[in-house]
Amino acid sequence: MQNFTATYTDQYQLAMAQVYFKNGHGQNRAVFDYFFRKLPFDGGYAVFAGLDYLLDVLQNLRFSEEDIAYLKKQDFDEDFLEYLKEFRFRGNIYSVREGDIVFPTRPVLQVEASIIEAQIIETILLNLLNFQTLIATKASRIRLVAGDRLLLDFGLRRAQASGGYFATRAAIIGGFDGTSNVVAARDFNISVSGTMAHSFIQSYDEELTAFRAFAEGRPKDCVLLVDTYDTLKSGVPNAITVAKEMEERGQKLLGIRLDSGDLAYLARESRKLLDEAGLEYVKIAASNQLDEYVIKSLLEQQAPIDVFGVGTNLIIGDPDSALDGVYKLAFFEDKPRIKISESLSKVTLPHKKQVFRIKDKNGKCIGADAVGLDTQEKINVMYHPFEPYKSMELGDYEQEALLKKVMNNGISSIEKRNLKEIADYSLSRLAELPIEYKRFNNPHIYKVGISNTLKEERDKLIAEHKI
Amino acid sequence: MQNFTATYTDQYQLAMAQVYFKNGHGQNRAVFDYFFRKLPFDGGYAVFAGLDYLLDVLQNLRFSEEDIAYLKKQDFDEDFLEYLKEFRFRGNIYSVREGDIVFPTRPVLQVEASIIEAQIIETILLNLLNFQTLIATKASRIRLVAGDRLLLDFGLRRAQASGGYFATRAAIIGGFDGTSNVVAARDFNISVSGTMAHSFIQSYDEELTAFRAFAEGRPKDCVLLVDTYDTLKSGVPNAITVAKEMEERGQKLLGIRLDSGDLAYLARESRKLLDEAGLEYVKIAASNQLDEYVIKSLLEQQAPIDVFGVGTNLIIGDPDSALDGVYKLAFFEDKPRIKISESLSKVTLPHKKQVFRIKDKNGKCIGADAVGLDTQEKINVMYHPFEPYKSMELGDYEQEALLKKVMNNGISSIEKRNLKEIADYSLSRLAELPIEYKRFNNPHIYKVGISNTLKEERDKLIAEHKI
Structure with missing residues (x-):
């Protein structure tokens, strides 16, 4: 408090x-x-x-x-x-x-x-x-279009300084499932989510090495960010490799996250690659300038996205x-x-x-x-x-x-x-x-x-x- | 802090x-x-x-x-x-x-x-x-158009909860003179301003009685809000009456504040009434949905406004x-x-x-x-x-x-x-x-x-x- x-x-x-x-x-x-x-x-x-x-x-x-x-x-x-x-x-x-x-x-x-x-x-x-x-109210609008897909608040970095704490509280009331905001999660007993930033991938010489390190370090909630270099040629194939290695260890890759590019196209193509590899259970999360209109459009295009991370447009109550x-x-x-x-x-x-x-x-x-x-x-x-x-x-x-x-x-x-x-x-x-x-x-x-x-x-x- | x-x-x-x-x-x-x-x-x-x-x-x-x-x-x-x-x-x-x-x-x-x-x-x-x-940055833009007129931050009530504290700090860096935000003024040693809301006037049966009470209670920084009932027919004439009474006590009315209506017109007419009463020293403050564009327009119309109170559009960094x-x-x-x-x-x-x-x-x-x-x-x-x-x-x-x-x-x-x-x-x-x-x-x-x-x-x- x-x-x-x-x-x-x-x-x-x-x-x-x-x-x-x-x-x-x-x-x-x-x-x-x-x-x-x-x-x-x-x-x-x-x-x-x-x-x-x-x-x-x-x-x-x-x-x-x-x-x-x-x-x-x-x-x-x-x-x-x-x-x-x-x-x-x-x-x-x-x-x-x-x-x-x-x-x-x-x-x-x-x-x-x-x-x-x-x-x-x-x-x-x-x-x-x-x-x-x-x-x-903003969160409720987003919930209305998202159906039962998971909605996560990612907005803290674009909030009015400590006002972000209250934005997270309000987002949950409006229907969001969780947040990246640790202190708000702590105080309001909210489910907290977060896996990796681009910097994590960049800090390794190879994307695959980065994915492996993360999967070993956080096997229970491993979501791999696949767009640091090239989503379909590098990110998703490397995620599949790691998912298979996890299966051998009796673990499951939770998901991949798309954070740039055409989300509808990339989600569909990623889903195909994952499914072809027998990874139907791996979820697809998307972020990057989402709001209720973008999510509505993505779902109208039947983009196979399971989780939406909404940042700036939620937290500032745009427009x-x-x-x-x-x-x-x-x-x-x-x-x-x-x-x-x-x-x-x-x-x-x-x-x-x-x-x-x-x-x-x-x-x-x-x-x-x-x-x-x-x-x-x-x-x-x-x-x-x-x-x-x-x-x-x-x-x-x-x-x-x-x-x-x-x-x-x-x-x-x-x-x-x-x-x-x-x-x-x-x-x-x-x-x-x-x-x-x-x-x-x-x-x-x-x-x-x-x-x-x-x-x-x-x-x-x-x-x-x-x- | x-x-x-x-x-x-x-x-x-x-x-x-x-x-x-x-x-x-x-x-x-x-x-x-x-x-x-x-x-x-x-x-x-x-x-x-x-x-x-x-x-x-x-x-x-x-x-x-x-x-x-x-x-x-x-x-x-x-x-x-x-x-x-x-x-x-x-x-x-x-x-x-x-x-x-x-x-x-x-x-x-x-x-x-x-x-x-x-x-x-x-x-x-x-x-x-x-x-x-x-x-x-927003404050700096407002300062650029306002010249050397007094600029006050009135935004706390429309801020992202406790984020308003930081908005006030930033507004001063961008060139504002003061704030209504007491806690930010306390912590950052900012000049703090504020006189009366409409509720003060409403709480008395007569506007004139309210003005008199305020002038007696806060004679050093008395700014009378003149638009609760009718700016030119009631608010300004009552303010003039009180200003004259203050003069008799060796005090000076600091200003009047306009918070609705056509600010350019009302400022000009109020200035006229004040000047005709020999109250050239009484300042005119204006508030109500101001931003750099409105202030620019008011000054292009040569509205005789000395003080601008900027709230929502400053504090949210609109748009x-x-x-x-x-x-x-x-x-x-x-x-x-x-x-x-x-x-x-x-x-x-x-x-x-x-x-x-x-x-x-x-x-x-x-x-x-x-x-x-x-x-x-x-x-x-x-x-x-x-x-x-x-x-x-x-x-x-x-x-x-x-x-x-x-x-x-x-x-x-x-x-x-x-x-x-x-x-x-x-x-x-x-x-x-x-x-x-x-x-x-x-x-x-x-x-x-x-x-x-x-x-x-x-x-x-x-x-x-x-x-």
Whole structure:
């Protein structure tokens, strides 16, 4: 686990906190919504990730002595610093479960805490949830096309420095099987993979000598990289020689890896050579600038690839590279709060809220989430949030309340799940979503609506702030 | 400083290391080149960043007890684990200085170490250098258009989790003035900025009350966010009221911040209102999806903006989001090593090498770096690395050797510089580069060539590996 102290925040949180503290408003209760406005990758859904890790971080968040000493030099007041020394996050969090599928413009999570506590955690909350949700979503897309083939995260070297640790965590939630990242594997109990780089082959005078050395040194998980000099003329024939020698020792070559060239062609030709040598059991792994589109194309060409190693495009969440998740005040000192914008789509939803997933009698999503006040138990009609003449009757559907209490007075109140369990949950939720929301080109748009009560409350506040 | 242990690596490094260890090759000396193949942002140069931090990490890199316990369960051999317990990086590093401008296809840095040590550090080296070089380059482009206006990094919430820490460091090297990121400011002694979010305004019933509270609480660095309800009808007039009240108390409003809408229009109209009120000294800050192109456009429209806060597009290095830096074996056991590829541009350069920057008599770059063997003191003719008929006479030029020893037997051998010094150095190096390499559209291509000796050595190895 990485060590975060409470200065892992934006300066303005501390500036505002000091003002609240001085004015005596600091302990008053606020509710903030976490939500995003646009689905990444022009996709039809997102996979929510980062929550369980965030809860661990929040439970342990403190200002260290080093932090306090630093802030002292930054001209913060003594009494405020005394308060920060004792700072703990003691709020409540209501959230969708980690791994669930989520959609834009409606709360994914709500923080209810003293306004100082709620502000100080904003940055780390956004930072952990935005990035992991982005990567889990990317990984889920790749899983959708890869079927049951093995998917490995190879991205650490192209990550944002130590951010790679979280990318790996999120990739597993999105459906990846394993990683090359040792420290993430250690901390999150992920299956770890990795055999050889080109440098290993280069370090021997002959490719065959290199393969032999590796097969002797790591016989149980031996995957030979075959493209250092010439894949079909040198790499694969040498791998076959070594595989045969391994058979004589009662061992089995696990696989070969292709890392350049035309992967569809090379996989097919390699498969032929391996099969002709009676090595049907030797797997073919491929890497090199893969993403969901390349993998889809390879499989459409029936490239006989068993394992995909995905690096850069996974780890940076290409091409979006960021989720636009925001954190907006919805309620404070017993009043609903709103932020106005020239564009109605950027006006925030006031009040403490609940989100309902609308399902048919068979538990299948009909493709709609409805947002109401947290006091509503059911929503009969939902309205398009920005186009008031569009509405939908919901009375006959099942409605699943999505925001559950996950933290109570600063203590996590959910059962611990490992990444595999979160990933399985994610898959089960994705299975409830009809296929038209999962396609890559112009996916069907999932509807998000608001209840009549919420709409009226919002419109009243807009009118009040009208100038 | 973040805590990295030696499992911050890819599994294959450890798999290869065990094989080398068992074969008795592990302590033999290897030379690896770090270089990248493509300039980010379709730009004309890159700013090398991450080195000094990397050296600190390498000096302290160890396998922790937790690491060893984990690897034991991963089926590594006892004697190899005993070796890892005592693992230290004891190699030499030759490198361009941090902050220098660098170009594709030629070594930026060389590692000379036992092959096990050189492999184990590969991942963290790539991870720290690739990302920081990407962000420093992005920041440098933004600085080029922003002139002497204040540039602030606001990106933490959209970073790859803890990767934001390094993005901030790199942004300063590329020319930014400050950050909102408190922990990075604390560790790297960066100027830290931040005043208020929309939530602060929303938490009061009236915008004016919120502004007054803030001005009283933080009078020394008061920047009022004016777009929560209506910028020109509410935000700016209220800010003017507060500025006047501050004047009566002998204080000065530092600025206002625009965070939505048409920034050029709103800045101009706000400036007018402020000036008419005799508040010429109040600065205008702008944020909201800025990058070098938006800032360039705003300044071409003569928008009177004094401070730019840049978030997402800086921190993710949009649109590239990753630098394709690689780490390739060039020399091992007294022999030059090469990796062949079907594309000549991906064939590696063998041998220990030196890189020379070619300059005219006035110390101005002519736009060329030449790569030779490390035994060469000067290069008389350089050849295009992939187009052998292109060559250039260099005899009459000054030649500056760029790769200097920065680590000796695992100990950093360079003087410590703070980020400001590295940023100043970067600026001075950029000043030596003619302007045509700095433009955004089709910048002039900086030439990278190789010496005749190096070319012959490479071609000999290609011939040897021809099948």
